[in-house]
Amino acid sequence: MKWLWAVMVVLVLLLQVRLWAGEGSFAQVWSLEDTIATQRAENxxxxxxxxxxxxxxxxxxxxxxAIEERARINLGLIAEGETFFLVVDP
Known part of the structure; x- marks a missing residue:
């Protein structure tokens, strides 16, 4: 009967080790949840x-x-009949 208890204790300890430190453990799940939260924020x-x-x-x-506005801002477009003034700060 003592050997049965010893085997049961060893099995419980092995299951606890896997639960806390093995693949699919709580630590791994928490790490994956942090990674998922970071990825969701980036997304x-x-x-x-x-x-x-x-x-x-x-x-x-x-x-x-919109195209004309882009050309005016980025390319310095001046339409026909307009006068260009450049104001320089001293």
Missing amino acids: AELGVRNERLYAEVRNLRSGEG
């Missing part, structure tokens, strides 16, 4: 950035005003 940031880019694409496709 949310990238989702916001994608929405801004989609809005910009829709704006550029919708009309010529």
